[in-house]
Amino acid sequence: MKLYGYWRSSAAYRVRIALNLKGLSCEQQSVHLVKDGGQQHQDDYVALNAQHLVPTLVLDDGTALTQSLAIMDYLDGLSDSNPLLPKDAVARAQVQAMALSIACDIHPLNNLRVLQYLSKDLALSDEAKNAWYHHWIHTGFAAIEQQLQQHAGRFCFGDKPTLADVCLVPQVYNAERFKVPMDRYPNIVRICANCNALPAFMDALPENQPDAQ
Amino acid sequence: MKLYGYWRSSAAYRVRIALNLKGLSCEQQSVHLVKDGGQQHQDDYVALNAQHLVPTLVLDDGTALTQSLAIMDYLDGLSDSNPLLPKDAVARAQVQAMALSIACDIHPLNNLRVLQYLSKDLALSDEAKNAWYHHWIHTGFAAIEQQLQQHAGRFCFGDKPTLADVCLVPQVYNAERFKVPMDRYPNIVRICANCNALPAFMDALPENQPDAQ
Numbered sequence: 025m026k027l028y029g030y031w032r033s034s035a036a037y038r039v040r041i042a043l044n045l046k047g048l049s050c051e052q053q054s055v056h057l058v059k060d061g062g063q064q065h066q067d068d069y070v071a072l073n074a075q076h077l078v079p080t081l082v083l084d085d086g087t088a089l090t091q092s093l094a095i096m097d098y099l100d101g102l103s104d105s106n107p108l109l110p111k112d113a114v115a116r117a118q119v120q121a122m123a124l125s126i127a128c129d130i131h132p133l134n135n136l137r138v139l140q141y142l143s144k145d146l147a148l149s150d151e152a153k154n155a156w157y158h159h160w161i162h163t164g165f166a167a168i169e170q171q172l173q174q175h176a177g178r179f180c181f182g183d184k185p186t187l188a189d190v191c192l193v194p195q196v197y198n199a200e201r202f203k204v205p206m207d208r209y210p211n212i213v214r215i216c217a218n219c220n221a222l223p224a225f226m227d228a229l230p231e232n233q234p235d236a237q
Numbered sequence: 238m239k240l241y242g243y244w245r246s247s248a249a250y251r252v253r254i255a256l257n258l259k260g261l262s263c264e265q266q267s268v269h270l271v272k273d274g275g276q277q278h279q280d281d282y283v284a285l286n287a288q289h290l291v292p293t294l295v296l297d298d299g300t301a302l303t304q305s306l307a308i309m310d311y312l313d314g315l316s317d318s319n320p321l322l323p324k325d326a327v328a329r330a331q332v333q334a335m336a337l338s339i340a341c342d343i344h345p346l347n348n349l350r351v352l353q354y355l356s357k358d359l360a361l362s363d364e365a366k367n368a369w370y371h372h373w374i375h376t377g378f379a380a381i382e383q384q385l386q387q388h389a390g391r392f393c394f395g396d397k398p399t400l401a402d403v404c405l406v407p408q409v410y411n412a413e414r415f416k417v418p419m420d421r422y423p424n425i426v427r428i429c430a431n432c433n434a435l436p437a438f439m440d441a442l443p444e445n446q447p448d449a450q
Binding site for chain 1: 304334341358377
């Protein structure tokens with residue numbers, strides 16, 4: 025398998041963590057999201073990913089899978105180690121809800137293409153763009169912090185890492201890059217520290233990737 | 238079970254379709270997203286949904302499930318009729334990817350809270366807000382139209398409705414409300430017409446809900 029990603033992409037970062045948790049190996053191919061106007065817009069990549077987004081997982085038979093959560097569902101089925109979702113149906117829905125609250129309601133509002141639209145099409149100042157970014161992080165993290173009070177143990181849901189942690193850690197990494205103060209979110213901070221002590225999370229860190237700058 | 242939703246919410250609309258496809262009955266409770274400054278912000282609702290968003294599915298034991306895709310995964314497990322995802326692992330990931338491209342990369346950019354931020358916090362003109370809305374619809378639909386050329390039959394993925402159709406139909410309903418021209422998307426238009434001929438989709442239409450205005 026070959027993972028097309030980018031060191032700083034939160035969605036690719038999720039898939040790297042999932043690969044490590046599942047004990048699966050995968051070739052990595054960097055798609056530089058800024059160089060050359062964004063390599064994700066080049067014809068050969070768009071043939072794999074019509075959305076012009078990373079990540080894409082290309083299987084050995086050439087089939088291209090897109091959307092990090094769909095890719096991780098596929099990976100979860102490939103190996104029994106570290107299931108990304110609990111077996112109990114309600115717990116499973118609760119973990120998915122936490123992951124989706126990040127993957128749907130935080131990350132897509134703050135990713136590169138949206139920030140580019142704010143700068144270029146809306147001509148927002150850096151200050152206004154930063155306020156937008158912080159607003160959606162705080163809105164999302166406040167809800168997650170509440171959910172963690174109900175569900176968290178050492179990790180987001182009990183004492184084993186799940187899909188919720190896999191989504192949370194890259195989002196926090198991103199928030200810290202944009203200097204979002206995290207003091208209102210003690211559970212999020214604690215859980216991220218627990219995750220980042222594990223090799224599966226550590227090896228997936230953006231700065232530990234071959235295309236890191 | 239009790240579904241907290243709103244007739245015009247795309248995410249609640251998805252869950253209504255899924256309930257119908259699965260042959261499950263459910264009490265409905267309207268959460269008016271505009272009246273009283275938005276009933277989704279009232280304390281009794283926030284106790285069920287920390288994100289201040291609809292839908293929420295409350296189970297018979299009082300457990301509240303949030304996030305439409307997590308709710309639908311739960312519902313899919315409750316009954317064997319009309320599975321929302323194919324059994325084959327690759328096909329399953331492809332259907333999920335199509336659904337997620339809507340649920341992550343179109344809908345959250347154009348939902349009520351974002352449009353309110355554009356108006357109130359960024360003081361955008363109606364024209365600029367409309368351009369934003371149309372931009373993300375066209376970006377998303379162009380990619381879906383391409384994927385449909387590869388996968389579609391009568392529905393998004395072959396000849397049975399799946400999670401992809403369940404997400405597509407409400408998004409198209411929403412796009413038409415905002416007068417997005419659909420002539421570039423013949424497959425999307427064709428598939429939505431096929432879906433909307435089915436009672437499961439028809440009964441879930443916003444205008445057929447008790448709280449429709």
